[in-house]
Amino acid sequence: MTTLPKTPRSTTRRKGDRASHDAAAIHAVLDEALVVHVGFIQDGQPFVIPTNGWRVGEHLYFHFATGSRIAQMMGAACELCVTATLLDGLVLARSAMHHSMNFRSVMLFGQPEAVQDPDEKGRVLAALVEKVTPDRASRVRPADQKELAVTAVFRLPIAEGSLKARSGPPQDRPDDLTRPVSAGVVPLRLVAGDLIPA
Amino acid sequence: MTTLPKTPRSTTRRKGDRASHDAAAIHAVLDEALVVHVGFIQDGQPFVIPTNGWRVGEHLYFHFATGSRIAQMMGAACELCVTATLLDGLVLARSAMHHSMNFRSVMLFGQPEAVQDPDEKGRVLAALVEKVTPDRASRVRPADQKELAVTAVFRLPIAEGSLKARSGPPQDRPDDLTRPVSAGVVPLRLVAGDLIPA
Structure with a gap:
């Protein structure tokens, strides 16, 4: 699948120019994100749980302790929204209003499937x-x-969802451009240090 | 409030030793996190949206374009779960099973209130x-x-929620300790680069 279908829940309502359904771009975000946020409903209450998510082919995988709240919910094939967000930069404008962040964020929708086979797990x-x-x-x-x-272990088909992203400099109003304050983008990067041996 | 009350939805079911309801520790995570993930339900479907969240006193604030899906939901005082996650390190063990991540994560529950007064906004x-x-x-x-x-602009009282955290080295099984593979913690840090002027 090279493009994910546009469905009502995966169609961005605002700033559609920042949205994409391109599968390769969605895969790239999922492959870079170490943590995803998994949303589900239990007893009418939303829960958002951070966890590892990792892609193999056209599925995103998760693992939990058996008996955990989220494992019970996923085992019952509940409806999920899984969001992976990468922060790329702080966008500093000359006006408070036009401050922003550069980011790439994927939202996936669907129902998880349990992986039962021990070899596959x-x-x-x-x-x-x-x-x-x-x-x-x-x-x-x-x-x-x-x-x-x-x-x-559970997997979610990467079959319904979208990518939203912002990049580039601030978009100041023309009459703010002469204001004597620095403006631009401060790049953000998650950096790994040296191993602290155990 | 120095300790948030333990409620059914804010009580961790597993690894309770990693959980805390200490207000100062919860505030510290919210103050460090640039982005939070906001979970809400619309038409029976969970949504998880990344956005800025920032604390003023005992409230966490959010802002959205009027007319956006999430602004409509928050304006109707929907039930939220807001999760802020900081990644502190990769925990590399001698066995696949005991790999982990060091992290601090706050989950808040409650209903948002709209901030109407322009001065306060x-x-x-x-x-x-x-x-x-x-x-x-x-x-x-x-x-x-x-x-x-x-x-x-909306605000959520920081009145119900918890912090979950892991820190420290891998917890390998004693009979894995002699395995000839490096083990320990790789620290992770979100690093800001130099401003790219606009």
């Missing part, structure tokens, strides 16, 4: 280790049967 | 500019009446 959990630290999965001890049994 | 929007870039708000042009009119 082991494979996709190794893919998470690889996403976070490439070339590591083959050097650590794989999950054993007991560990796999207490780990619930 | 102007003041809290200036507080957002100050949060992102200290000492800037007084140097930029404040929002004028027309700009305030198209900006919907």
